[in-house]
Amino acid sequence: MSRAFGSVQAVLDLSFEAPRGAVTALVGPNGCGKSTLMLMLASLLAPDSGRVLIGGIDPTKDSPAVRRAVGWMPDQFGAWDSLRVAEVLEVMGRAYFLPSRQVSTRAMELLDLMDLQTLAQQPAHVLSRGQKQRLGLARAMVHSPQVLILDEPASGLDPASRRRLLRVVRQTASDGTTVLVSSHILSELEEMADHVVFMDAGRVVDASSIRALAARPRTWKVGSLDHDALMRALEAVGVQHSGVAPPDSTASGHAEATFRLPDEATAARLLADLTAQGARIVSFGPATGRLEAAYLSSAAAQRQGAL
Numbered sequence: 294m295s296r297a298f299g300s301v302q303a304v305l306d307l308s309f310e311a312p313r314g315a316v317t318a319l320v321g322p323n324g325c326g327k328s329t330l331m332l333m334l335a336s337l338l339a340p341d342s343g344r345v346l347i348g349g350i351d352p353t354k355d356s357p358a359v360r361r362a363v364g365w366m367p368d369q370f371g372a373w374d375s376l377r378v379a380e381v382l383e384v385m386g387r388a389y390f391l392p393s394r395q396v397s398t399r400a401m402e403l404l405d406l407m408d409l410q411t412l413a414q415q416p417a418h419v420l421s422r423g424q425k426q427r428l429g430l431a432r433a434m435v436h437s438p439q440v441l442i443l444d445e446p447a448s449g450l451d452p453a454s455r456r457r458l459l460r461v462v463r464q465t466a467s468d469g470t471t472v473l474v475s476s477h478i479l480s481e482l483e484e485m486a487d488h489v490v491f492m493d494a495g496r497v498v499d500a501s502s503i504r505a506l507a508a509r510p511r512t513w514k515v516g517s518l519d520h521d522a523l524m525r526a527l528e529a530v531g532v533q534h535s536g537v538a539p540p541d542s543t544a545s546g547h548a549e550a551t552f553r554l555p556d557e558a559t560a561a562r563l564l565a566d567l568t569a570q571g572a573r574i575v576s577f578g579p580a581t582g583r584l585e586a587a588y589l590s591s592a593a594a595q596r597q598g599a600l
């Protein structure tokens with residue numbers, strides 16, 4: 294599908310599929326069209342051309358059916374100044390025609406899930422940014438949608454709330470929901486998602502399962518208790534590296550080197566070889582996550598001078 298705003302082509306000939314019961318991550322630079330795409334999927338914005346199917350339903354033909362099927366969490370929680378926290382969820386429950394005896398039970402269940410139960414009777418406008426984000430996710434889940442679309446759900450969340458978000462999203466997907474999530478926090482997305490779709494300038498430029506990213510090149514980092522032993526071991530195994538940084542120049546206080554390896558299987562072999570050479574290794578691992586490495590090697594990141 295495609296969508297322009299005047300002369301700005303926000304989404305162009307974009308096509309992808311998000312499987313049921315899995316979390317699909319949308320990744321791309323600011324302004325690449327993620328929110329525009331999500332608005333179209335949530336039937337809040339019509340595409341100029343192309344077709345969207347949500348569980349087989351076209352939002353431009355039957356938007357009420359799509360709205361019943363979709364839970365949408367925008368990147369900004371709208372103003373609900375006159376309502377209390379529990380009422381926000383009760384109003385949404387009624388809007389989705391939940392049976393009246395279920396409305397307050399469902400609201401309390403979601404407040405529990407998001408750790409907002411103590412704030413149930415507070416006016417929604419007094420919530421902090423992170424609390425509003427959590428209420429936003431609860432609001433999107435009121436009608437137990439088949440498809441959950443989350444635009445930057447982790448922004449503003451403290452570390453414990455992020456872990457909770459991760460658990461809730463994973464559990465929701467394993468219960469059979471299709472989840473589409475955008476975020477710039479790639480390390481968290483990597484833990485949350487099963488698949489990733491990379492966007493740039495309104496198009497899909499790459500797509501992969503998170504598992505398959507293990508077979509892509511990445512930079513790895515080794516730390517050793519002994520500078521000279523590491524240097525000798527690296528030379529003996531013949532790997533091209535960045536040079537060994539002495540312990541007094543590194544934050545960890547270990548001698549360190551980095552190298553680019555084609556995949557995780559090569560990394561496992563190299564670790565065994567360096568250890569066999571007596572490198573006195575104390576740390577060995579990828580310098581970035583799989584998702585971050587894939588993003589940093591994309592044309593979008595290189596254009597932005599990330600490398």
Ligand SMILES: Nc1ncnc2c1ncn2[C@@H]1O[C@H](COP(=O)(O)OP(=O)(O)OP(=O)(O)O)[C@@H](O)[C@H]1O
Pocket residue numbers: 298301302303321322323324325326327328329330
């Ligand atoms: N209502 C609008 N009117 C005009 N231009 C718009 C409108 N909405 C989005 N755009 C433009 O469309 C492009 C895509 O915007 P969009 O919000 O979809 O990007 P995004 O990938 O979600 O960005 P971010 O990562 O910063 O949230 C941008 O150039 C933006 O300025």
